[in-house]
Amino acid sequence: MGKKIIITGATGLIGKYITQVLSSRGDEVTVFTRSPNTAKNELPGAKEFVKWDSYDKTGEWQRHIEGKDAILHLAGEPLLGALWSNDYKEKILKSRELGTRTLVYAISRTDNKPKAFISASAIGYYGSSENNVTYTEESLPGDGFLAEVCKRWETEAAEAESLGLRRASIRVGIVLDTREGALEKLLTPFKYFMGGTVGEGNQWISWIHLIDVANIFIFALDNDFVDGALNAVAPNPVRMKDFMEILGGVMNRPSWLKIPEFPIKAAIGEASVPVTEGIKVLPERTQELGYRFQFSRFEDALNDLLKSS
Numbered sequence: 064m065g066k067k068i069i070i071t072g073a074t075g076l077i078g079k080y081i082t083q084v085l086s087s088r089g090d091e092v093t094v095f096t097r098s099p100n101t102a103k104n105e106l107p108g109a110k111e112f113v114k115w116d117s118y119d120k121t122g123e124w125q126r127h128i129e130g131k132d133a134i135l136h137l138a139g140e141p142l143l144g145a146l147w148s149n150d151y152k153e154k155i156l157k158s159r160e161l162g163t164r165t166l167v168y169a170i171s172r173t174d175n176k177p178k179a180f181i182s183a184s185a186i187g188y189y190g191s192s193e194n195n196v197t198y199t200e201e202s203l204p205g206d207g208f209l210a211e212v213c214k215r216w217e218t219e220a221a222e223a224e225s226l227g228l229r230r231a232s233i234r235v236g237i238v239l240d241t242r243e244g245a246l247e248k249l250l251t252p253f254k255y256f257m258g259g260t261v262g263e264g265n266q267w268i269s270w271i272h273l274i275d276v277a278n279i280f281i282f283a284l285d286n287d288f289v290d291g292a293l294n295a296v297a298p299n300p301v302r303m304k305d306f307m308e309i310l311g312g313v314m315n316r317p318s319w320l321k322i323p324e325f326p327i328k329a330a331i332g333e334a335s336v337p338v339t340e341g342i343k344v345l346p347e348r349t350q351e352l353g354y355r356f357q358f359s360r361f362e363d364a365l366n367d368l369l370k371s372s
Contacts, residue, residue: 073095138158189202192266258314258318261324261339
């Protein structure tokens with residue numbers, strides 16, 4: 064018999080894929096969303112669509128938590144695609160910190176609580192790797208806006224443990240997919256022979272194939288021994304110059320431009336940190352717990368994605 068699972072953020076890149084996988088294997092997926100009608104069109108496999116206000120502690124949505132087996136919490140304002148003004152940074156933080164707090168509060172009010180709370184986080188937790196440090200799940204949090212967001216996000220998620228739930232926080236890296244995200248934005252310049260690196264290209268890119276990041280969430284969902292932090296990054300990060308050269312090779316295009324960091328930093332501010340500074344993260348604990356990656360090598364991931372695009 065399938066599990067009864069709530070997913071927030073199900074209309075995002077990762078959420079869509081997870082919903083598809085869980086529905087196809089027979090789980091009953093309830094989607095908590097701000098726009099149920101839109102979600103119905105995008106997620107035909109889900110069983111139920113509930114209007115969810117992540118800041119409303121008295122909403123009718125809370126009764127739908129009763130009797131569910133687990134919650135996958137992916138919701139939050141997108142990190143890419145907008146200038147990080149002070150107002151937008153506040154939205155990024157509140158959507159994660161207060162949204163998670165409201166969800167955990169709602170769980171506390173149920174009689175038949177879920178058994179597991181699997182929450183997204185991000186490798187921004189560690190700061191950046193300009194000093195060439197390698198981070199694992201045991202590393203301390205770093206500095207900067209994203210690190211602060213992730214620390215607060217995980218602190219709120221950890222409150223689910225006091226309610227008797229198993230809690231895992233999945234620290235997601237740069238997700239590769241040809242339809243959305245960083246890779247999708249790079250394809251057009253390369254198609255027109257305008258590919259290249261940002262700066263010197265020595266910054267680390269801790270990437271992961273969409274299939275693997277979704278499967279890590281599902282691995283955490285399915286296995287009772289999985290809790291705490293897991294890094295959702297492939298075991299072989301690459302430097303940006305290698306990332307671009309391999310991408311160009313797979314697409315049969317040159318990687319020859321050198322794009323200065325300054326205009327990118329000027330255009331999108333702190334949102335440029337993952338691109339201009341980078342971070343080297345390894346999935347040490349994720350692998351120790353038994354997760355096996357489908358795509359460990361960057362070139363294999365690209366070949367798979369571009370073959371199916």
